[in-house]
Amino acid sequence: MRLRRxxxxxxxxxxxxxLWTQSQEVYLNTQYGIYKLSGGMTDNHxxxxxxxxxxxxxxxxxxxxKDTVYYSTWMGELKRFKAGVPGSCEVLIESxxxxxxxxxxxxxxxxxGTEVLFRYNTRTxxxxxxxxxxxxxxxxxxxxxxxxxxxxxxxHDWTTGIFEIQPDNLAQSKLYMPSPAFFGMMALPVPCGxxxxxxxxxxxxxxxxxxxxxVTRTVMAETWSMxxxxxxxxxxxxxxxxxxxxxxxxxxxxxxNCAGDxxxxxxxxxxxxxxxxxxxxNTGTSRSNGQFTDLRGGLYRLRMTDATGCTxxxxxxxAENIPVSGCDDIYIPNAFSPNNDGINxxxxxxxxxxxxxxxxxxxxRWGNAVFAGKGNTLYWDGTLKGAPLPTxxxxxxxxxxxxxxxxxxxKGTITLIR
Numbered sequence: 001m002r003l004r005r006x007x008x009x010x011x012x013x014x015x016x017x018x019l020w021t022q023s024q025e026v027y028l029n030t031q032y033g034i035y036k037l038s039g040g041m042t043d044n045h046x047x048x049x050x051x052x053x054x055x056x057x058x059x060x061x062x063x064x065x066k067d068t069v070y071y072s073t074w075m076g077e078l079k080r081f082k083a084g085v086p087g088s089c090e091v092l093i094e095s096x097x098x099x100x101x102x103x104x105x106x107x108x109x110x111x112x113g114t115e116v117l118f119r120y121n122t123r124t125x126x127x128x129x130x131x132x133x134x135x136x137x138x139x140x141x142x143x144x145x146x147x148x149x150x151x152x153x154x155x156h157d158w159t160t161g162i163f164e165i166q167p168d169n170l171a172q173s174k175l176y177m178p179s180p181a182f183f184g185m186m187a188l189p190v191p192c193g194x195x196x197x198x199x200x201x202x203x204x205x206x207x208x209x210x211x212x213x214x215v216t217r218t219v220m221a222e223t224w225s226m227x228x229x230x231x232x233x234x235x236x237x238x239x240x241x242x243x244x245x246x247x248x249x250x251x252x253x254x255x256x257n258c259a260g261d262x263x264x265x266x267x268x269x270x271x272x273x274x275x276x277x278x279x280x281x282n283t284g285t286s287r288s289n290g291q292f293t294d295l296r297g298g299l300y301r302l303r304m305t306d307a308t309g310c311t312x313x314x315x316x317x318x319a320e321n322i323p324v325s326g327c328d329d330i331y332i333p334n335a336f337s338p339n340n341d342g343i344n345x346x347x348x349x350x351x352x353x354x355x356x357x358x359x360x361x362x363x364x365r366w367g368n369a370v371f372a373g374k375g376n377t378l379y380w381d382g383t384l385k386g387a388p389l390p391t392x393x394x395x396x397x398x399x400x401x402x403x404x405x406x407x408x409x410x411k412g413t414i415t416l417i418r
Contacts, residue, residue: 025083026188027069028233029059034071036083053079053089061112061140062234063104065122066272069234070110074098078110078120092125101150101184103141106239111141111148117167131170135163139200140184140232143240144214151182151199162199162212177217185212187237192310193244195237202229236272245271245304245312254319255297260353260376263295263318271306279303281313296320296353320353332398335415338382347414348379349398357407358400362414365392382416391418 026037028046033056035046049069058074070080070092078093100114110120114137117130138160139151148165154175162185164176182199186209189195199219201208206227211220237243249268256262267290269276278290281301285292292300297320304312331350338345349360353376360378362371370389371380382389398410 025064026233026235027062027064027083028230029062029071030228030230031059031074032057034059034062034069049083050086053081053091060098060231061100061102062232063102063110063238064234064236065104065108065239066236070102070104070122071232072099072102072112080122092120092122093127096127101137101139101141103143103148103234103238105143105148106241111167113137117165117170119167130167133165133170134173135165139182140186141165142185142187142197142238144187144197146240147176149176149185149214151179151185153181162214177214177219179212179219180210182210183207184232186233187235187240189235189237189243191243191308194242198223205229241272243272243310245269245276245306245310247304247312247314250314250316252316252318254321255295256321257350260320261294261296261350263297263320264291264293265295265300265302265316265318266291267302267304267314267316269304269312271304271310273306273308273310276304276306279305330398330410332396332410332412333414334412335417336382337417338388339418346379346381347396347416351376351400352403354403355400359398361397363395363397364389365394370394382418388418389416391416 028035028037034049036049038045038047056073059071060074061072063070067083068080069083070078072078076093076096076098077091078096079089079091081090082088099112099118102110102112104110108122110122112118112120113133116132119128119130135150135152135154137150137152141148141150143149148167150163150165152163153160159178160181161178162176164174166172179199180201183202184200186198186200187195188198197212197214199210199212201210203225206225207229208222209224209226211223213220247267247269251266253264267278275288277286277288279286279302280292281303295318297318299315299317301313301315333347336344336347351358355376358376358378359374360372361369362380364370370384394414394416396412396414399408401407
């Protein structure tokens with residue numbers, strides 16, 4: 001059995017990145033301490049982390065979940081600390097086996113092992129022995145598309161590769177793809193996109209980093225090399241969650257009234273860089289909950305934006321349905337209060353979008369015209385040439401052509417309340 005020498009990555013091809021936020025940070029370790037990559041996009045400069053646990057000279061493996069770094073030692077300890085928070089170190093396990101590989105899933109559950117796989121709940125601090133794996137770890141574990149992958153070797157024929165481990169049915173574990181005898185694997189965060197994956201190979205006093213396409217299951221050419229050996233590396237995307245925004249739900253209701261304006265869209269999305277805000281690009285309206293109501297039928301363009309400025313756009317169509325009973329009814333309010341409280345601030349006429357040649361006029365008590373408009377979206381804000389008009393009763397006339405082609409006229413009064 002070979003103990004892993006899992007290392008870190010960072011490659012010169014990262015030059016496309018201009019945001020290097022906490023979720024994109026990469027941590028790495030030698031036996032003598034933990035470091036955070038601090039250089040620019042084309043170098044591997046790093047700074048040593050003061051984790052509050054004292055100076056560890058036997059650091060073995062790393063995992064990152066949100067703002068917390070977990071690490072194990074050759075003495076069988078498991079510790080954690082919050083990134084950038086001095087004195088936050090906690091010892092979770094004081095003594096156990098020195099496991100050859102470790103990673104963490106999107107729910108904060110640690111998986112670790114060499115020949116035997118264990119699962120550790122970071123909330124309850126309970127360790128569960130899952131059983132002996134049919135393959136041996138030679139390097140590291142990570143998650144990809146909800147699969148637990150491990151760099152290892154098959155004791156039956158000594159072949160090496162990346163193996164898909166089934167934690168709840170270890171006998172069903174299988175070879176995911178052939179590969180060299182990687183000491184470790186690494187998920188490199190790509191801001192606003194899909195992670196890139198690498199296998200780590202020792203080469204004397206350096207380490208080769210070879211890109212792996214886990215979709216096509218292909219080992220690509222050497223991408224980078226580090227001038228020394230590191231034991232491990234970790235980032236938030238090792239749990240299988242990319243830094244891009246992912247849509248998690250879309251609920252829409254089509255219009256069902258004669259006015260054709262009661263459609264709605266509720267959009268939900270996930271980003272590791274929460275929170276996510278939602279903007280209806282048609283109107284420029286933004287919502288923190290992704291809910292947009294009072295929509296007419298049509299195509300709506302929406303944009304999701306996370307805390308780092310990453311965006312994702314989508315389009316949703318709302319169908320306009322005419323009630324079975326027809327659309328002869330028109331809703332015209334008899335009062336409104338333009339006081340900018342967000343409630344009934346406008347005199348708004350609701351009618352079907354199937355009506356045409358629509359004209360609305362409003363007159364003062366002496367017959368003077370104070371408003372005129374046309375089209376399917378008609379409203380008056382209680383002003384004349386930008387100046388607010390006084391409380392009082394006003395007269396309106398509405399003319400339109402209905403869905404049957406008949407010309408119709410309506411007349412009535414509206415009370416303006418201030």
